[in-house]
Amino acid sequence: MKPTRRSWAEPFKIKVVEHVRLTTPEQRLRAITQAGYNTFLLRSEDVYIDLLTDSGTNAMSDWQWAGMMLGDEAYAGSRNFYHLEETVRRFYGYRYVIPTHQGRGAEHILSKILIKPGDVIPGNMYFTTTRLHQELAGGTFHDVIIDEAHDPENEHPFKGNVDLDKLEALIRRYGPERIPYVSIGATVNMAGGQPISLENLRAVRALTARHGIRIVLDGTRVAENAYFIQQREPGQAGRSVADIVKEICSLTDACTMSAKKDALVNIGGFLAVNDETIYEEARNLVVVYEGLHTYGGLAGRDMEAVARGIEESVQDDHIRARVGQVLYLGNKMRDWGIPIVVPIGGHGVFLDARRFLPHIPQEHYPAQALTAAIYLDSGVRGMERGIVSAGRDKDTGQEHKPRLELVRLAIPRRVYTQAHMDVVAESVLAVYEQRDKIRGLRMVYEPRYLRFFQARFEPL
Ligand code: PM9
Numbered sequence: 436m437k438p439t440r441r442s443w444a445e446p447f448k449i450k451v452v453e454h455v456r457l458t459t460p461e462q463r464l465r466a467i468t469q470a471g472y473n474t475f476l477l478r479s480e481d482v483y484i485d486l487l488t489d490s491g492t493n494a495m496s497d498w499q500w501a502g503m504m505l506g507d508e509a510y511a512g513s514r515n516f517y518h519l520e521e522t523v524r525r526f527y528g529y530r531y532v533i534p535t536h537q538g539r540g541a542e543h544i545l546s547k548i549l550i551k552p553g554d555v556i557p558g559n560m561y562f563t564t565t566r567l568h569q570e571l572a573g574g575t576f577h578d579v580i581i582d583e584a585h586d587p588e589n590e591h592p593f594k595g596n597v598d599l600d601k602l603e604a605l606i607r608r609y610g611p612e613r614i615p616y617v618s619i620g621a622t623v624n625m626a627g628g629q630p631i632s633l634e635n636l637r638a639v640r641a642l643t644a645r646h647g648i649r650i651v652l653d654g655t656r657v658a659e660n661a662y663f664i665q666q667r668e669p670g671q672a673g674r675s676v677a678d679i680v681k682e683i684c685s686l687t688d689a690c691t692m693s694a695k696k697d698a699l700v701n702i703g704g705f706l707a708v709n710d711e712t713i714y715e716e717a718r719n720l721v722v723v724y725e726g727l728h729t730y731g732g733l734a735g736r737d738m739e740a741v742a743r744g745i746e747e748s749v750q751d752d753h754i755r756a757r758v759g760q761v762l763y764l765g766n767k768m769r770d771w772g773i774p775i776v777v778p779i780g781g782h783g784v785f786l787d788a789r790r791f792l793p794h795i796p797q798e799h800y801p802a803q804a805l806t807a808a809i810y811l812d813s814g815v816r817g818m819e820r821g822i823v824s825a826g827r828d829k830d831t832g833q834e835h836k837p838r839l840e841l842v843r844l845a846i847p848r849r850v851y852t853q854a855h856m857d858v859v860a861e862s863v864l865a866v867y868e869q870r871d872k873i874r875g876l877r878m879v880y881e882p883r884y885l886r887f888f889q890a891r892f893e894p895l
Pocket residue numbers: 487488489490537538539540562563564565620624653655692693694695703704
């Protein structure tokens with residue numbers, strides 16, 4: 436029979452493989468019990484398909500590995516730093532670049548420079564480390580994302596958009612002098628990898644410019660965001676992802692970057708700014724917390740891998756295959772009636788634990804319980820993105836109770852095959868069919884900061 440369609444495939448072939456281990460149900464029960472029902476506390480050897488995160492888990496290309504051999508490990512003035520600086524200028528357009536060991540290193544430095552006690556930082560939904568650094572600097576984060584972002588079933592194509600009325604009301608209430616910047620995530624991780632549109636970002640730019648307020652981009656997944664703009668936004672279809680990335684950055688004043696995602700490396704990040712005064716201050720602080728301003732806690736070879744990864748990350752065929760794999764997994768589950776966040780995001784499929792496990796109240800950590808149940812079924816490791824991740828209010832100490840109670844199955848870039856995606860989908864389906872048997876959890880250990888990383892639980 437003649438094929439009725441023409442398939443597309445990844446724009447790469449595999450040169451090196453890493454073996455993974457299948458475990459027995461008994462081994463997995465032992466492992467998750469020892470890990471306190473927290474997938475962050477599992478040993479990776481006990482994991483079959485690791486969808487904990489897309490952060491630092493990417494497969495580098497031969498071109499990136501070749502670059503690693505060209506690492507200039509001088510303490511000061513490494514040629515790889517200058518290559519990274521030139522690459523950031525070329526693809527993102529910012530004037531000044533400070534390398535950091537990863538994204539939160541950049542968040543730390545920028546928060547210390549721009550935020551003073553009592554300040555207010557509006558943003559299109561919180562991110563865990565970003566908000567914590569804002570709070571540690573004395574600021575308070577305010578969510579100004581559109582309401583649709585908090586509804587897992589809403590099909591809005593740009594659920595990362597800022598609600599301009601909410602932002603304007605905040606500016607009126609606190610005054611621009613108490614708002615050091617607006618924090619823009621592209622894409623928005625905690626909403627399910629949802630993009631912001633160019634039209635919305637331009638409007639945010641116009642509004643903040645009227646009040647003299649900066650915009651800081653979290654550019655961690657900006658190429659994925661640009662891909663969604665190319666695919667969904669009227670008038671953008673003819674543009675390259677690289678071109679759209681550059682425009683997104685041009686609408687902002689600075690950028691914190693975890694290069695461990697889009698930029699296809701295992702470690703690295705940077706802070707990029709246009710303002711010379713902020714740059715000068717960042718250059719002062721980076722030597723205190725990260726390392727000299729020409730390495731920021733990274734080896735020369737790491738900076739080279741980041742520079743090359745940035746260049747690869749904005750290629751249209753790369754990003755189509757990357758997001759395409761996420762869509763493949765998500766659509767499969769959706770077709771089977773499994774409740775997931777829609778539209779499917781850029782870096783993973785997010786299960787809606789509220790609809791998956793309606794019998795477990797949020798106080799019993801349904802998404803945490805579901806993450807453990809999937810691991811027990813197949814050795815597939817995901818991550819909770821609900822009440823545990825949201826943590827506590829910094830003033831009242833009460834638990835934040837986010838409307839989104841999700842399990843994230845994040846897909847590392849260029850690591851797994853379509854067959855792995857089938858195994859994942861089938862495991863989630865098997866768990867869905869047995870969902871009535873899943874019980875909630877009780878938290879038995881709670882760390883002070885970013886509790887989701889190290890908290891421990893027991894089944895109720
Ligand atoms: N994101 C993720 O798995 C890493 C661990 S969870 C805290 O999604 C954004 C949007 C991120 C992010 C990390 C960081 C911090 C900043 N912004 O992990 O410090 O998704 O490189 O970046 C994780 P680093």
